[in-house]
Amino acid sequence: MVQLSETFLMESQALDKDHQRLVEMVNDITQMLDGGEIENCKTKVLNFVEFVKSHFAREEQLLNKVGYPNVDKHQKHHKELYPKMNHMLEFADMVAVNAQARESLKKELVFFVMDDVITTDLDFKKFISGSS
Amino acid sequence: MEGLHIFGLSHYYGAHKVLDNASLMIPSGELVCMLGPSGSGKSTLLRLASGLEKVQEGTIVIDDVTVGTPSLHLHPEHRKVGVMFQDYTLFPHLTIIKNILFGLFNFPTDKAYKRAMNMLDQVGMTSYADKYPHTLSGGQQQRIALARALAPEPKLLLLDEPFSGLDTNMRQKIREETLNVLKENGVATLMVTHDPEEAMFMADRIKVMGESGRILQAGRPHEIYYHPRHEFVAKLFGMMNTFTGTVSEGRVETPLGSVLTDINDGVRAQVLVRPEGVIIENNGNDSGTSLEITSSHLLGHDNIVRARLNNGIGGELYVRVHHAFEVELKKNLSARLDPEYAFVFPLEDEMDLENLKPIN
Numbered sequence: 001m002v003q004l005s006e007t008f009l010m011e012s013q014a015l016d017k018d019h020q021r022l023v024e025m026v027n028d029i030t031q032m033l034d035g036g037e038i039e040n041c042k043t044k045v046l047n048f049v050e051f052v053k054s055h056f057a058r059e060e061q062l063l064n065k066v067g068y069p070n071v072d073k074h075q076k077h078h079k080e081l082y083p084k085m086n087h088m089l090e091f092a093d094m095v096a097v098n099a100q101a102r103e104s105l106k107k108e109l110v111f112f113v114m115d116d117v118i119t120t121d122l123d124f125k126k127f128i129s130g131s132s
Numbered sequence: 133m134e135g136l137h138i139f140g141l142s143h144y145y146g147a148h149k150v151l152d153n154a155s156l157m158i159p160s161g162e163l164v165c166m167l168g169p170s171g172s173g174k175s176t177l178l179r180l181a182s183g184l185e186k187v188q189e190g191t192i193v194i195d196d197v198t199v200g201t202p203s204l205h206l207h208p209e210h211r212k213v214g215v216m217f218q219d220y221t222l223f224p225h226l227t228i229i230k231n232i233l234f235g236l237f238n239f240p241t242d243k244a245y246k247r248a249m250n251m252l253d254q255v256g257m258t259s260y261a262d263k264y265p266h267t268l269s270g271g272q273q274q275r276i277a278l279a280r281a282l283a284p285e286p287k288l289l290l291l292d293e294p295f296s297g298l299d300t301n302m303r304q305k306i307r308e309e310t311l312n313v314l315k316e317n318g319v320a321t322l323m324v325t326h327d328p329e330e331a332m333f334m335a336d337r338i339k340v341m342g343e344s345g346r347i348l349q350a351g352r353p354h355e356i357y358y359h360p361r362h363e364f365v366a367k368l369f370g371m372m373n374t375f376t377g378t379v380s381e382g383r384v385e386t387p388l389g390s391v392l393t394d395i396n397d398g399v400r401a402q403v404l405v406r407p408e409g410v411i412i413e414n415n416g417n418d419s420g421t422s423l424e425i426t427s428s429h430l431l432g433h434d435n436i437v438r439a440r441l442n443n444g445i446g447g448e449l450y451v452r453v454h455h456a457f458e459v460e461l462k463k464n465l466s467a468r469l470d471p472e473y474a475f476v477f478p479l480e481d482e483m484d485l486e487n488l489k490p491i492n
């Protein structure tokens with residue numbers, strides 16, 4: 001189980017709510033895989049990917065609104081994460097027949113959410129908490 | 133969250149900014165390898181995480197406990213961190229078992245002894261308990277160092293080029309053993325290495341650092357190797373064949389064939405092709421460019437072949453071929469590229485990365 005402790009919070013309700021939801025989705029998929037329930041995995045990973053994309057859009061909009069100077073850079077970072085999501089979907093296709101795919105998918109999801117998505121967002125925490 | 137979470141670390145030595153807003157996260161049980169040029173701040177980051185250095189800017193959290201901020205500094209012995217640095221040697225005047233017991237001052241005596249023997253067992257060194265360090269080989273000392281680092285049941289293990297003093301065979305053996313022991317103990321591990329192949333072998337995730345602790349790319353070893361996003365990352369893993377061209381209709385032409393790219397048309401680009409991405413074929417067919425081999429070096433399973441393209445432009449090519457490919461028995465060769473091993477970057481990208489020195 002991954003948990004969002006205080007240090008990961010952005011001090012922006014909207015973003016924290018999204019991040020919390022991402023973490024829950026990852027935990028849900030992980031638990032499902034650990035429990036050997038794999039039928040719904042692909043759908044759940046698809047939902048996850050959709051939610052990530054909508055979150056990126058919301059976040060970029062918010063950053064624009066508050067005049068964060070490095071929006072372009074952060075947007076580029078979000079874009080660079082798309083291939084990773086495609087890869088997760090490929091793994092999700094394999095989980096029924098390949099134990100390695102299950103392990104890699106779990107790992108990838110955790111690193112993705114905690115390191116690539118949330119930790120990188122902390123770059124603008126200071127900016128948005130100061131501007132609100 | 134269990135594991136290590138570092139964010140927004142900036143660090144100065146005098147006026148020299150060594151880390152600039154560096155962040156990373158390692159869940160427990162996972163191993164992250166950090167690769168980067170000399171002087172990029174890797175050891176500084178480890179020293180900060182271990183508590184040997186005080187945080188100037190940013191936050192370090194281990195297993196949900198904040199251990200370092202500019203106003204809070206938990207001492208190394210209170211951080212549940214094990215360290216294994218290259219120059220962090222065993223105490224020469226203490227026996228092996230006493231070396232390991234040293235870090236177990238918090239444990240009751242009988243429990244400490246049990247734990248120390250158990251760790252020695254894990255690294256296969258119980259029979260050396262009463263020996264002195266100088267009577268052990270480099271690899272054996274390294275095993276003891278690992279046992280000592282893990283004995284106090286740390287939540288986080290920090291390894292700074294731990295195997296660099298070992299020869300190739302021993303290195304391979306010890307890193308495999310280390311990996312087993314680490315996975316068994318479920319600690320979060322952050323390891324710095326200069327050896328990209330070692331990183332690929334050991335890591336669940338690789339972080340490539342540029343200057344000032346800037347993360348250039350993070351991902352699974354496969355991703356770093358096959359989908360590098362920067363020229364510097366692509367070049368980490370050894371020599372590359374380089375071609376330049378202008379993007380046209382979503383492609384760049386090279387003498388070995390064209391490569392797809394999503395870089396805009398009209399942009400000057402470079403194509404980097406790994407030596408294993410050049411495919412040599414017999415009896416020059418239409419799809420490739422004919423070539424002449426100038427030398428061949430056996431690497432064990434593979435050969436590295438140097439060749440010259442007969443396309444009037446010249447330029448040397450490095451090709452990795454199967455060992456059964458005997459240059460002496462070949463004629464009429466041609467070459468084409470395998471797009472999977474070819475990476476396209478805009479030439480402008482060179483600007484902010486050109487100051488990076490290649491790592492050894």
Ligand SMILES: Nc1ncnc2c1ncn2[C@@H]1O[C@H](COP(=O)(O)OP(=O)(O)OP(=O)(O)O)[C@@H](O)[C@H]1O
Nearest residue numbers: 145146150168169170171172173174175176177326
């Ligand atoms: N105690 C110190 N005082 C002053 N400068 C330092 C100190 N320690 C490190 N530096 C400088 O900080 C920079 C980063 O050093 P660091 O040892 O973290 O690099 P590194 O990435 O580990 O390099 P390498 O790969 O060579 O080990 C270097 O320029 C180094 O000279």
Ligand SMILES: [Fe+2]
Nearest residue numbers: 059117118121
């Ligand atoms: Fe976010």
Ligand SMILES: [Fe+2]
Nearest residue numbers: 059117120121
């Ligand atoms: Fe983001």
Ligand SMILES: [Mg+2]
Nearest residue numbers: 174175176292
């Ligand atoms: Mg160093």
